[in-house]
Amino acid sequence: xxxxxxxxxxxxxxxxxxxxxxxxxxxxxxxxxxxxxxxxxxxxxxxxxxxxxxxxxxxxxxxxxxxxxxxxxxxxxxxxxxxxxxxxxxxxxxxxxxxxxxxxxxxxxxxxxxxxxxxxxxxxxxxxxxxxxxxxxxxxxxxxxxxxxxxxxxxxxxxxxxxxxxxxxxxxxxxxxxxxxxxxxxxxxxxxxxxxxxxxxxxxxxxxxxxxxxxxxxxxxxxxxxxxxxxxxxxxxxxxxxxxxxxxxxxxxxxxxxxxxxxxxxxxxxxxxxxxxxxxxxxxxxxxxxxxxxxxxxxxxxxxxxxxxxxxxxxxxxxxxxxxxxxxxxxxxxxxxxxxxxxxxxxxxxxxxxxxxxxxxxxxxxxxxxxxxxxxxxxxxxxxxxxxxxxxxxxxxxxxxxxxxxxxxxxxxxxxxxxxxxxxxxxxxxxxxxxxxxxxxxxxxxxxxxxxxxxxxxxxxxxxxxxxxxxxxxxxxxxxxxxxxxxxxxxxxxxxxxxxxxxxxxxxxxxxxxxxxxxxxxxxxxxxxxxxxxxxxx
Amino acid sequence: xxxxxxxxxxxxxxxxxxxxxxxxxxxxxxxxxxxxxxxxxxxxxxxxxxxxxxxxxxxxxxxxxxxxxxxxxxxxxxxxxxxxxxxxxxxxxxxxxxxxxxxxxxxxxxxxxxxxxxxxxxxxxxxxxxxxxxxxxxxxxxxxxxxxxxxxxxxxxxxxxxxxxxxxxxxxxxxxxxxxxxxxxxxxxxxxxxxxxxxxxxxxxxxxxxxxxxxxxxxxxxxxxxxxxxxxxxxxxxxxxxxxxxxxxxxxxxxxxxxxxxxxxxxxxxxxxxxxxxxxxxxxxxxxxxxxxxxxxxxxxxxxxxxxxxxxxxxxxxxxxxxxxxxxxxxxxx
Numbered sequence: 128x129x130x131x132x133x134x135x136x137x138x139x140x141x142x143x144x145x146x147x148x149x150x151x152x153x154x155x156x157x158x159x160x161x162x163x164x165x166x167x168x169x170x171x172x173x174x175x176x177x178x179x180x181x182x183x184x185x186x187x188x189x190x191x192x193x194x195x196x197x198x199x200x201x202x203x204x205x206x207x208x209x210x211x212x213x214x215x216x217x218x219x220x221x222x223x224x225x226x227x228x229x230x231x232x233x234x235x236x237x238x239x240x241x242x243x244x245x246x247x248x249x250x251x252x253x254x255x256x257x258x259x260x261x262x263x264x265x266x267x268x269x270x271x272x273x274x275x276x277x278x279x280x281x282x283x284x285x286x287x288x289x290x291x292x293x294x295x296x297x298x299x300x301x302x303x304x305x306x307x308x309x310x311x312x313x314x315x316x317x318x319x320x321x322x323x324x325x326x327x328x329x330x331x332x333x334x335x336x337x338x339x340x341x342x343x344x345x346x347x348x349x350x351x352x353x354x355x356x357x358x359x360x361x362x363x364x365x366x367x368x369x370x371x372x373x374x375x376x377x378x379x380x381x382x383x384x385x386x387x388x389x390x391x392x393x394x395x396x397x398x399x400x401x402x403x404x405x406x407x408x409x410x411x412x413x414x415x416x417x418x419x420x421x422x423x424x425x426x427x428x429x430x431x432x433x434x435x436x437x438x439x440x441x442x443x444x445x446x447x448x449x450x451x452x453x454x455x456x457x458x459x460x461x462x463x464x465x466x467x468x469x470x471x472x473x474x475x476x477x478x479x480x481x482x483x484x485x486x487x488x489x490x491x492x493x494x495x496x497x498x499x500x501x502x503x504x505x506x507x508x509x510x511x512x513x514x515x516x517x518x519x520x521x522x523x524x525x526x527x528x529x530x531x532x533x534x535x536x537x538x539x540x541x542x543x544x545x546x547x548x549x550x551x552x553x554x555x556x557x558x559x560x561x562x563x564x565x566x567x568x569x570x571x572x573x574x575x576x577x578x579x580x581x582x583x584x585x586x587x588x589x590x591x592x593x594x595x596x597x598x599x600x601x602x603x604x605x606x607x608x609x610x611x612x613x614x615x616x617x618x619x620x621x622x623x624x625x626x627x628x629x630x631x632x633x634x635x636x637x638x639x640x641x642x643x644x645x646x647x648x649x650x651x652x653x654x655x656x657x658x659x660x661x662x663x664x665x
Numbered sequence: 666x667x668x669x670x671x672x673x674x675x676x677x678x679x680x681x682x683x684x685x686x687x688x689x690x691x692x693x694x695x696x697x698x699x700x701x702x703x704x705x706x707x708x709x710x711x712x713x714x715x716x717x718x719x720x721x722x723x724x725x726x727x728x729x730x731x732x733x734x735x736x737x738x739x740x741x742x743x744x745x746x747x748x749x750x751x752x753x754x755x756x757x758x759x760x761x762x763x764x765x766x767x768x769x770x771x772x773x774x775x776x777x778x779x780x781x782x783x784x785x786x787x788x789x790x791x792x793x794x795x796x797x798x799x800x801x802x803x804x805x806x807x808x809x810x811x812x813x814x815x816x817x818x819x820x821x822x823x824x825x826x827x828x829x830x831x832x833x834x835x836x837x838x839x840x841x842x843x844x845x846x847x848x849x850x851x852x853x854x855x856x857x858x859x860x861x862x863x864x865x866x867x868x869x870x871x872x873x874x875x876x877x878x879x880x881x882x883x884x885x886x887x888x889x890x891x892x893x894x895x896x897x898x899x900x901x902x903x904x905x906x907x908x909x910x911x912x913x914x915x916x917x918x919x920x921x922x923x924x925x926x927x928x929x930x931x932x933x934x935x936x937x938x939x940x941x942x943x944x945x946x947x948x949x950x951x952x953x954x955x956x957x958x959x960x961x962x963x964x965x966x967x968x969x970x971x972x973x974x975x976x977x978x979x980x981x982x983x984x985x986x987x988x989x990x991x992x993x994x995x996x997x998x999x
Contacts, residue, residue, distance in 0.1 A: 330845065373838065543953060543955050
């Protein structure tokens with residue numbers, strides 16, 4: 128038996144040693160690379176859990192990476208949140224209805240063909256026919272004209288201040304390629320990768336999910352600072368963080384979000400790793416009230432709930448010191464025209480008083496309050512099962528609400544069922560869900576898209592006072608007026624409480640310190656032009 | 666009845682039984698995804714679903730055939746299953762069969778060596794422990810096996826990755842290959858990448874089957890015919906190999922066949938830890954996004970694999986156990 132055991136151990140060890148000798152060149156080729164210039168970076172390796180399934184333009188994460196590297200839009204979003212030129216050098220509008228864009232003169236597609244205004248018109252007309260999300264983004268776009276090669280005129284049904292924000296996400300496609308493609312979701316050949324951006328996608332390894340980008344020599348703008356970029360897929364964040372600590376990747380990347388603070392202590396032990404923190408322009412967790420549901424339309428009830436929550440405890444548990452508690456006005460402090468409103472406070476007695484005054488009283492002595500009409504009151508609080516922090520957070524909210532006598536029922540739903548309930552059926556009562564930077568810009572901005580029944584409507588607010596403010600904000604250019612209207616919206620949120628921002632976690636973005644010049648962008652994270660053009664060796 | 670007729674009747678009976686089983690399973694496969702709450706179109710459209718009008722939603726449903734009567738969908742599904750054509754994935758925009766072939770290939774590359782190594786290890790170690798029932802070796806191996814079997818696979822896999830990939834650096838931290846290698850280097854690269862996932866799966870497989878083999882041997886060793894064999898003066902090795910192991914084999918084959926089916930779909934945790942694109946993550950993603958065509962296609966393939974493994978087990982029973990082989994020949998046992 129001893130012999131067999133020894134034999135087994137030796138066999139395994141020998142196999143390990145032999146196989147480890149077969150190692151391929153490290154994924155982190157930056158270590159072994161020869162710098163092309165003094166400060167140039169030959170290859171940057173980015174790890175991600177965002178999986179590209181296929182390289183057709185309808186693939187969500189292919190869209191994410193191609194928009195960052197290979198494809199461009201008329202305008203883009205800068206690190207400070209401003210809309211800045213990209214393929215359009217300038218634009219003008221007098222009424223927010225007719226928008227005229229003037230294109231750059233020397234942009235070419237990766238196959239050498241010049242970009243023209245006709246490509247823009249083609250893109251909008253083409254995607255109108257085959258993008259299922261078209262109507263939600265550009266439903267108000269009446270027509271696109273290309274009077275000459277460098278001018279595009281877009282006409283909307285009604286004034287829309289946020290129109291540029293939508294354009295910033297929309298990739299321009301080459302007409303000479305796509306005019307022959309009937310079904311873009313089945314078109315994934317290298318021709319589908321052709322854009323005007325500073326990088327070209329050179330290969331996609333389907334088995335590993337590895338995307339390999341190389342610099343486009345004929346790029347119309349200045350040359351980026353990195354010659355090659357690999358996007359390496361990991362199925363789980365834990366393994367990706369191990370690869371990051373080991374130096375196999377230069378930075379982890381997750382679209383529209385950062386990383387858990389629980390990775391931070393381990394990462395800080397590594398002197399090659401830096402941590403960048405940014406204020407979150409979205410909100411990590413918001414408690415939404417569906418005002419179309421009986422009893423939840425009570426302002427007093429919503430306010431009572433707001434006083435029942437121990438925000439400080441939740442912030443400490445879920446953000447580990449990397450977070451904040453937003454005001455009752457919902458909007459994060461880093462938002463343009465943020466207005467200071469009543470701070471969210473934990474006051475159990477006040478919560479109970481508000482509930483008593485609104486008629487929510489424990490009439491049968493079971494420890495829980497009945498509804499004002501005497502019926503049993505068990506509001507349902509739902510969240511997504513795949514978001515671990517959310518599941519823990521609703522348990523805590525249940526504890527707080529139980530403490531003031533609200534017999535809340537938890538409903539943990541899978542992603543699809545939850546989305547169905549919130550976005551389409553509107554069957555939710557109370558729900559815990561995040562907002563993204565992009566989501567906060569919907570409608571008139573300031574999270575109004577989530578609140579307004581006419582748009583996203585998680586709160587299903589149909590109040591004419593609110594909707595008038597939203598409509599005015601959408602059609603107003605004057606900065607002072609916009610500031611005033613934005614303030615009115617935040618006051619409305621603070622007073623009516625259609626949603627409560629429970630806590631907000633900062634965006635935590637780790638990076639390798641051997642490169643300097645990492646910039647975080649609220650829309651695209653670290654994969655933005657500031658990083659791509661400015662990153663250099665330390 | 667001649668021996669040839671008996672075998673024909675036996676196989677015809679088996680084919681009929683497996684055919685009926687297949688139809689029932691295919692029908693269940695069709696029904697289950699549709700019984701789940703949630704609309705695949707809403708998932709497909711994501712954040713924008715709320716702003717899309719019903720006309721567009723209707724057109725999209727029509728595009729995927731979801732607007733048609735359920736019986737029409739069922740007939741189309743059964744015909745598609747016959748041709749192994751399940752249309753396009755709602756969520757991934759790819760042809761379902763291409764998607765499954767891709768994933769199934771890598772799953773089989775992962776599963777076959779795991780099952781073979783795990784089964785062999787279980788047979789050898791189970792025999793050692795079973796024949797030395799109550800000894801220190803038995804206690805050690807049984808304890809280790811139970812510990813391994815009860816250990817959460819995600820935790821175990823992460824510990825192995827942390828030690829061998831992160832600290833020792835002997836193996837990569839995931840993926841099927843480093844990418845952009847070719848020829849023999851590519852094969853070596855895959856072998857290097859698959860070493861840890863195969864080792865972990867084989868260990869779990871061995872831990873589970875070890876207990877079955879060991880307990881079977883312990884039980885058989887107490888049987889009367891073993892006592893008779895000993896009384897006849899047969900050597901311990903002859904008794905162990907000819908009498909005991911031969912009686913263990915049917916159970917061993919049966920559990921291996923069952924495990925094969927489960928492992929094709931059940932390597933999910935290993936796929937996640939090692940970032941491998943296999944059937945486990947394909948099915949998981951399809952469930953989460955209500956991707957009916959992928960779910961149906963994947964389940965059909967899994968059903969075929971499970972039935973094929975069971976059929977193979979049936980045949981192997983006949984080879985390992987002459988009593989079953991005889992009844993197959995005479996057609997008395999179906």
